[in-house]
Amino acid sequence: MVTDRKVILYIAMSLDGYIAGLDDDLGFLSNVEKDGEDYGYHDFTSAVDTVIMGRKTFDKVLSMGLGNPHQDKELLVITRNSRPSLSNEKYYTGSLKDLIKSLKAKDGKHIYCDGGAEIVHELLKNKLLDEMIISVIPILLGDGVRLFKDKRPEQKMVLVKSTPFDTGLLQLHYRFL
Amino acid sequence: MVTDRKVILYIAMSLDGYIAGLDDDLGFLSNVEKDGEDYGYHDFTSAVDTVIMGRKTFDKVLSMGLGNPHQDKELLVITRNSRPSLSNEKYYTGSLKDLIKSLKAKDGKHIYCDGGAEIVHELLKNKLLDEMIISVIPILLGDGVRLFKDKRPEQKMVLVKSTPFDTGLLQLHYRFL
Numbered sequence: 001m002v003t004d005r006k007v008i009l010y011i012a013m014s015l016d017g018y019i020a021g022l023d024d025d026l027g028f029l030s031n032v033e034k035d036g037e038d039y040g041y042h043d044f045t046s047a048v049d050t051v052i053m054g055r056k057t058f059d060k061v062l063s064m065g066l067g068n069p070h071q072d073k074e075l076l077v078i079t080r081n082s083r084p085s086l087s088n089e090k091y092y093t094g095s096l097k098d099l100i101k102s103l104k105a106k107d108g109k110h111i112y113c114d115g116g117a118e119i120v121h122e123l124l125k126n127k128l129l130d131e132m133i134i135s136v137i138p139i140l141l142g143d144g145v146r147l148f149k150d151k152r153p154e155q156k157m158v159l160v161k162s163t164p165f166d167t168g169l170l171q172l173h174y175r176f177l
Numbered sequence: 178m179v180t181d182r183k184v185i186l187y188i189a190m191s192l193d194g195y196i197a198g199l200d201d202d203l204g205f206l207s208n209v210e211k212d213g214e215d216y217g218y219h220d221f222t223s224a225v226d227t228v229i230m231g232r233k234t235f236d237k238v239l240s241m242g243l244g245n246p247h248q249d250k251e252l253l254v255i256t257r258n259s260r261p262s263l264s265n266e267k268y269y270t271g272s273l274k275d276l277i278k279s280l281k282a283k284d285g286k287h288i289y290c291d292g293g294a295e296i297v298h299e300l301l302k303n304k305l306l307d308e309m310i311i312s313v314i315p316i317l318l319g320d321g322v323r324l325f326k327d328k329r330p331e332q333k334m335v336l337v338k339s340t341p342f343d344t345g346l347l348q349l350h351y352r353f354l
Contacts, residue, residue: 015334015349015351016194016329017193017194017325028331031333124319138333138334138335138336138351139331139333139334140301140325140329140331140332140334141331142301142327142329142330142331142332143327143329148317150319150320151319151320152193152319152320153319154317154318154319155316155317156208156315156316157192157315157316158345159315159341159345159346162339162341162347164336168334168335169336170336170339170349174192174315
Protein backbone atom coordinates (compact mmCIF):
# COMPACT_ATOMS: atom_id res chain seq x y z
CA MET A 1 0.00 0.00 0.00
CA VAL A 2 1.26 3.44 -0.90
CA THR A 3 1.05 5.82 2.01
CA ASP A 4 1.31 9.58 2.09
CA ARG A 5 3.46 10.15 5.13
CA LYS A 6 5.13 13.51 4.92
CA VAL A 7 8.30 14.63 6.66
CA ILE A 8 7.49 18.01 8.17
CA LEU A 9 9.85 20.41 9.89
CA TYR A 10 8.04 22.36 12.62
CA ILE A 11 10.33 24.89 14.21
CA ALA A 12 10.67 28.47 15.47
CA MET A 13 13.30 30.90 14.24
CA SER A 14 14.11 34.55 14.72
CA LEU A 15 13.47 36.84 11.75
CA ASP A 16 17.21 36.75 11.04
CA GLY A 17 17.17 32.97 10.78
CA TYR A 18 18.46 31.62 14.10
CA ILE A 19 16.82 28.73 15.97
CA ALA A 20 18.90 29.52 19.06
CA GLY A 21 21.14 32.33 20.18
CA LEU A 22 24.75 31.99 21.22
CA ASP A 23 25.30 29.11 23.68
CA ASP A 24 22.07 27.50 22.39
CA ASP A 25 20.03 30.11 24.26
CA LEU A 26 16.29 29.69 23.63
CA GLY A 27 15.25 32.67 25.73
CA PHE A 28 13.91 34.55 22.72
CA LEU A 29 10.97 32.16 22.53
CA SER A 30 9.56 33.70 25.70
CA ASN A 31 8.77 36.83 23.67
CA VAL A 32 5.79 35.05 22.15
CA GLU A 33 4.62 32.93 25.08
CA LYS A 34 0.96 33.52 25.75
CA ASP A 35 -1.50 31.63 27.95
CA GLY A 36 -3.75 29.39 25.92
CA GLU A 37 -1.89 29.99 22.64
CA ASP A 38 0.04 26.99 21.33
CA TYR A 39 0.37 28.27 17.73
CA GLY A 40 -1.23 25.12 16.34
CA TYR A 41 1.24 22.75 18.01
CA HIS A 42 -1.42 20.40 19.40
CA ASP A 43 -3.19 20.11 16.05
CA PHE A 44 0.11 19.56 14.30
CA THR A 45 1.30 16.83 16.67
CA SER A 46 -2.07 15.11 16.44
CA ALA A 47 -1.34 14.47 12.76
CA VAL A 48 2.05 12.97 13.60
CA ASP A 49 3.02 9.59 15.03
CA THR A 50 6.78 9.67 14.51
CA VAL A 51 9.37 12.22 15.57
CA ILE A 52 12.96 12.48 14.42
CA MET A 53 15.38 14.78 16.16
CA GLY A 54 19.09 15.21 16.62
CA ARG A 55 20.82 13.92 19.74
CA LYS A 56 22.03 17.37 20.82
CA THR A 57 18.54 18.81 20.50
CA PHE A 58 17.08 15.86 22.42
CA ASP A 59 19.59 16.41 25.23
CA LYS A 60 18.85 20.15 25.20
CA VAL A 61 15.14 19.46 25.58
CA LEU A 62 15.76 17.03 28.45
CA SER A 63 18.10 19.53 30.12
CA MET A 64 15.22 21.98 30.31
CA GLY A 65 13.67 19.74 32.95
CA LEU A 66 10.26 19.21 31.38
CA GLY A 67 10.93 15.63 30.34
CA ASN A 68 10.60 13.95 26.98
CA PRO A 69 7.78 15.70 25.10
CA HIS A 70 7.32 12.88 22.58
CA GLN A 71 6.51 9.93 24.84
CA ASP A 72 3.39 9.04 22.87
CA LYS A 73 5.23 8.89 19.53
CA GLU A 74 7.79 6.72 17.83
CA LEU A 75 10.83 8.81 18.70
CA LEU A 76 14.01 8.44 16.68
CA VAL A 77 17.05 10.27 17.98
CA ILE A 78 19.74 10.65 15.33
CA THR A 79 23.23 10.18 16.70
CA ARG A 80 26.70 9.05 15.73
CA ASN A 81 27.08 6.97 18.91
CA SER A 82 24.22 4.90 20.23
CA ARG A 83 23.48 4.74 23.96
CA PRO A 84 20.96 3.03 26.25
CA SER A 85 17.42 4.30 25.93
CA LEU A 86 15.89 5.97 29.01
CA SER A 87 12.29 6.15 27.84
CA ASN A 88 10.69 5.57 24.45
CA GLU A 89 13.49 7.03 22.34
CA LYS A 90 15.38 4.85 19.89
CA TYR A 91 18.88 5.92 18.92
CA TYR A 92 19.55 5.71 15.21
CA THR A 93 23.07 5.77 13.79
CA GLY A 94 22.34 5.00 10.13
CA SER A 95 21.69 7.34 7.21
CA LEU A 96 18.74 9.71 7.28
CA LYS A 97 17.95 8.79 3.70
CA ASP A 98 17.49 5.14 4.59
CA LEU A 99 15.51 6.05 7.68
CA ILE A 100 13.05 8.25 5.80
CA LYS A 101 12.72 5.66 3.06
CA SER A 102 11.85 2.92 5.54
CA LEU A 103 9.45 5.16 7.48
CA LYS A 104 7.65 6.14 4.27
CA ALA A 105 7.36 2.50 3.23
CA LYS A 106 5.21 1.88 6.30
CA ASP A 107 1.68 3.10 6.97
CA GLY A 108 1.41 5.86 9.49
CA LYS A 109 0.76 9.49 10.25
CA HIS A 110 3.18 12.24 9.34
CA ILE A 111 6.79 12.41 10.50
CA TYR A 112 7.78 15.43 12.58
CA CYS A 113 11.32 16.76 12.40
CA ASP A 114 11.96 18.54 15.70
CA GLY A 115 15.47 19.82 14.80
CA GLY A 116 18.16 20.70 15.31
CA ALA A 117 20.22 22.52 12.72
CA GLU A 118 22.46 19.57 11.84
CA ILE A 119 19.55 17.25 11.14
CA VAL A 120 17.73 19.94 9.15
CA HIS A 121 20.87 20.47 7.09
CA GLU A 122 21.17 16.77 6.32
CA LEU A 123 17.49 16.55 5.39
CA LEU A 124 17.73 19.60 3.12
CA LYS A 125 20.98 18.47 1.50
CA ASN A 126 19.27 15.21 0.57
CA LYS A 127 15.89 16.82 -0.27
CA LEU A 128 14.11 14.68 2.29
CA LEU A 129 11.71 17.25 3.70
CA ASP A 130 8.18 17.54 2.29
CA GLU A 131 6.93 20.55 4.23
CA MET A 132 8.16 23.21 6.64
CA ILE A 133 6.14 25.06 9.26
CA ILE A 134 8.31 27.88 10.54
CA SER A 135 7.20 30.20 13.31
CA VAL A 136 9.04 33.47 12.78
CA ILE A 137 9.64 35.30 16.06
CA PRO A 138 9.67 39.12 15.75
CA ILE A 139 13.22 39.61 16.87
CA LEU A 140 16.69 39.86 15.38
CA LEU A 141 18.92 37.69 17.55
CA GLY A 142 22.03 38.98 15.84
CA ASP A 143 24.00 35.77 16.23
CA GLY A 144 23.56 32.12 17.09
CA VAL A 145 22.62 28.81 15.51
CA ARG A 146 21.28 29.18 12.00
CA LEU A 147 18.35 27.11 10.75
CA PHE A 148 19.74 27.23 7.20
CA LYS A 149 23.44 26.59 6.76
CA ASP A 150 25.23 27.29 3.47
CA LYS A 151 26.00 24.69 0.79
CA ARG A 152 22.61 23.15 0.15
CA PRO A 153 20.89 22.54 -3.19
CA GLU A 154 18.36 25.06 -4.49
CA GLN A 155 14.75 24.02 -3.88
CA LYS A 156 11.56 25.72 -4.96
CA MET A 157 8.61 25.87 -2.63
CA VAL A 158 4.92 26.66 -2.50
CA LEU A 159 3.59 28.99 0.16
CA VAL A 160 0.70 26.98 1.60
CA LYS A 161 -0.32 29.45 4.28
CA SER A 162 0.93 32.29 6.45
CA THR A 163 -0.70 33.03 9.76
CA PRO A 164 0.07 36.14 11.79
CA PHE A 165 -0.64 36.03 15.54
CA ASP A 166 -1.19 39.03 17.77
CA THR A 167 2.06 38.38 19.63
CA GLY A 168 3.86 39.19 16.37
CA LEU A 169 4.69 35.56 15.68
CA LEU A 170 4.17 34.79 12.00
CA GLN A 171 3.74 31.14 11.11
CA LEU A 172 4.86 30.18 7.61
CA HIS A 173 3.81 26.94 5.99
CA TYR A 174 5.68 25.88 2.85
CA ARG A 175 5.55 22.74 0.75
CA PHE A 176 8.54 21.61 -1.32
CA LEU A 177 8.05 21.32 -5.07
CA MET B 178 11.22 71.30 13.40
CA VAL B 179 11.15 67.64 14.37
CA THR B 180 10.53 65.43 11.38
CA ASP B 181 9.55 61.78 11.24
CA ARG B 182 11.74 60.51 8.46
CA LYS B 183 12.18 56.79 8.78
CA VAL B 184 14.99 54.67 7.42
CA ILE B 185 13.32 51.72 5.74
CA LEU B 186 14.94 48.65 4.25
CA TYR B 187 12.93 47.34 1.31
CA ILE B 188 14.44 44.16 -0.07
CA ALA B 189 13.75 40.66 -1.35
CA MET B 190 15.27 37.52 0.11
CA SER B 191 14.89 33.80 -0.32
CA LEU B 192 13.22 31.90 2.49
CA ASP B 193 16.66 30.77 3.64
CA GLY B 194 17.82 34.37 3.98
CA TYR B 195 19.85 35.17 0.86
CA ILE B 196 19.48 38.38 -1.13
CA ALA B 197 21.54 36.90 -3.97
CA GLY B 198 22.86 33.49 -4.88
CA LEU B 199 26.47 32.61 -5.48
CA ASP B 200 28.23 35.11 -7.80
CA ASP B 201 25.57 37.70 -6.87
CA ASP B 202 23.03 35.88 -9.02
CA LEU B 203 19.58 37.50 -8.83
CA GLY B 204 17.88 34.99 -11.11
CA PHE B 205 15.66 33.70 -8.29
CA LEU B 206 13.65 36.92 -8.41
CA SER B 207 12.20 35.87 -11.76
CA ASN B 208 10.21 33.20 -9.90
CA VAL B 209 7.80 35.88 -8.69
CA GLU B 210 7.73 38.22 -11.71
CA LYS B 211 4.19 38.83 -12.81
CA ASP B 212 2.75 41.38 -15.25
CA GLY B 213 1.14 44.28 -13.44
CA GLU B 214 2.31 43.18 -9.97
CA ASP B 215 4.95 45.39 -8.37
CA TYR B 216 4.40 44.16 -4.80
CA GLY B 217 3.77 47.67 -3.55
CA TYR B 218 7.05 49.08 -4.86
CA HIS B 219 5.49 52.14 -6.51
CA ASP B 220 3.53 53.06 -3.38
CA PHE B 221 6.60 52.54 -1.24
CA THR B 222 8.89 54.69 -3.39
CA SER B 223 6.25 57.43 -3.53
CA ALA B 224 6.72 57.86 0.22
CA VAL B 225 10.49 58.14 -0.18
CA ASP B 226 12.68 61.00 -1.41
CA THR B 227 16.12 59.71 -0.47
CA VAL B 228 17.84 56.43 -1.26
CA ILE B 229 20.99 55.03 0.29
CA MET B 230 22.71 52.03 -1.18
CA GLY B 231 26.10 50.41 -1.23
CA ARG B 232 28.50 50.98 -4.10
CA LYS B 233 28.64 47.30 -5.08
CA THR B 234 24.86 47.11 -5.21
CA PHE B 235 24.69 50.32 -7.23
CA ASP B 236 27.19 48.92 -9.74
CA LYS B 237 25.28 45.65 -9.87
CA VAL B 238 22.06 47.50 -10.66
CA LEU B 239 23.78 49.53 -13.39
CA SER B 240 25.36 46.37 -14.83
CA MET B 241 21.87 44.98 -15.39
CA GLY B 242 21.45 47.57 -18.13
CA LEU B 243 18.25 49.20 -16.99
CA GLY B 244 19.92 52.39 -15.81
CA ASN B 245 19.78 54.15 -12.48
CA PRO B 246 16.33 53.45 -10.98
CA HIS B 247 16.52 56.32 -8.48
CA GLN B 248 16.99 59.34 -10.76
CA ASP B 249 14.11 61.23 -9.14
CA LYS B 250 15.50 60.85 -5.60
CA GLU B 251 18.41 62.08 -3.59
CA LEU B 252 20.69 59.10 -4.14
CA LEU B 253 23.55 58.45 -1.74
CA VAL B 254 25.96 55.70 -2.71
CA ILE B 255 28.05 54.52 0.23
CA THR B 256 31.63 53.76 -0.70
CA ARG B 257 35.15 53.72 0.68
CA ASN B 258 36.55 55.50 -2.37
CA SER B 259 34.71 58.37 -3.98
CA ARG B 260 34.49 58.69 -7.76
CA PRO B 261 32.96 61.08 -10.29
CA SER B 262 29.19 61.06 -10.42
CA LEU B 263 27.58 59.91 -13.69
CA SER B 264 24.00 60.97 -12.96
CA ASN B 265 22.29 62.09 -9.77
CA GLU B 266 24.19 59.84 -7.38
CA LYS B 267 26.40 61.32 -4.69
CA TYR B 268 29.23 59.20 -3.35
CA TYR B 269 29.49 59.23 0.42
CA THR B 270 32.59 58.06 2.26
CA GLY B 271 31.73 59.08 5.82
CA SER B 272 30.02 57.16 8.59
CA LEU B 273 26.47 55.89 8.12
CA LYS B 274 25.62 57.07 11.61
CA ASP B 275 26.49 60.67 10.74
CA LEU B 276 24.69 60.40 7.42
CA ILE B 277 21.44 59.16 8.94
CA LYS B 278 21.67 61.76 11.69
CA SER B 279 22.02 64.58 9.19
CA LEU B 280 19.27 63.23 6.93
CA LYS B 281 16.89 62.94 9.88
CA ALA B 282 17.69 66.49 10.97
CA LYS B 283 16.22 67.73 7.69
CA ASP B 284 12.59 67.71 6.59
CA GLY B 285 11.74 65.15 3.99
CA LYS B 286 10.04 61.93 3.09
CA HIS B 287 11.29 58.54 4.18
CA ILE B 288 14.76 57.19 3.46
CA TYR B 289 14.95 53.97 1.46
CA CYS B 290 17.81 51.57 2.02
CA ASP B 291 18.20 49.61 -1.22
CA GLY B 292 20.95 47.26 0.08
CA GLY B 293 23.29 45.54 -0.15
CA ALA B 294 24.32 43.19 2.61
CA GLU B 295 27.28 45.27 3.82
CA ILE B 296 25.23 48.45 4.21
CA VAL B 297 22.41 46.53 5.92
CA HIS B 298 24.94 45.03 8.32
CA GLU B 299 26.34 48.46 9.20
CA LEU B 300 22.85 49.88 9.70
CA LEU B 301 21.81 46.97 11.91
CA LYS B 302 25.02 47.01 13.93
CA ASN B 303 24.37 50.66 14.71
CA LYS B 304 20.60 50.25 15.13
CA LEU B 305 19.93 52.81 12.42
CA LEU B 306 16.98 51.13 10.68
CA ASP B 307 13.42 52.04 11.67
CA GLU B 308 11.50 49.57 9.55
CA MET B 309 12.06 46.63 7.23
CA ILE B 310 9.88 45.47 4.35
CA ILE B 311 11.15 42.07 3.28
CA SER B 312 9.68 40.18 0.35
CA VAL B 313 10.27 36.50 1.02
CA ILE B 314 10.62 34.51 -2.22
CA PRO B 315 9.36 30.90 -1.97
CA ILE B 316 12.67 29.26 -2.67
CA LEU B 317 15.66 27.92 -0.79
CA LEU B 318 18.72 29.19 -2.63
CA GLY B 319 21.02 26.99 -0.60
CA ASP B 320 23.97 29.38 -0.68
CA GLY B 321 24.83 32.97 -1.52
CA VAL B 322 24.84 36.43 0.00
CA ARG B 323 23.05 36.58 3.33
CA LEU B 324 20.84 39.51 4.27
CA PHE B 325 21.68 39.04 7.94
CA LYS B 326 25.30 38.43 8.84
CA ASP B 327 26.36 37.25 12.30
CA LYS B 328 27.62 39.51 15.10
CA ARG B 329 24.87 42.09 15.37
CA PRO B 330 23.06 43.28 18.48
CA GLU B 331 19.72 41.77 19.44
CA GLN B 332 16.74 43.91 18.43
CA LYS B 333 13.07 43.37 19.10
CA MET B 334 10.52 44.14 16.42
CA VAL B 335 6.83 44.60 15.85
CA LEU B 336 5.12 42.76 13.00
CA VAL B 337 3.25 45.58 11.26
CA LYS B 338 1.78 43.54 8.44
CA SER B 339 2.29 40.40 6.39
CA THR B 340 0.91 40.16 2.89
CA PRO B 341 0.87 36.93 0.90
CA PHE B 342 0.69 37.19 -2.91
CA ASP B 343 -0.55 34.48 -5.25
CA THR B 344 2.95 34.01 -6.69
CA GLY B 345 3.98 32.72 -3.27
CA LEU B 346 5.86 35.90 -2.41
CA LEU B 347 5.19 36.86 1.18
CA GLN B 348 5.88 40.46 2.11
CA LEU B 349 6.82 41.08 5.73
CA HIS B 350 6.69 44.52 7.28
CA TYR B 351 8.42 44.98 10.64
CA ARG B 352 9.08 48.01 12.78
CA PHE B 353 12.00 48.16 15.21
CA LEU B 354 11.19 48.67 18.87
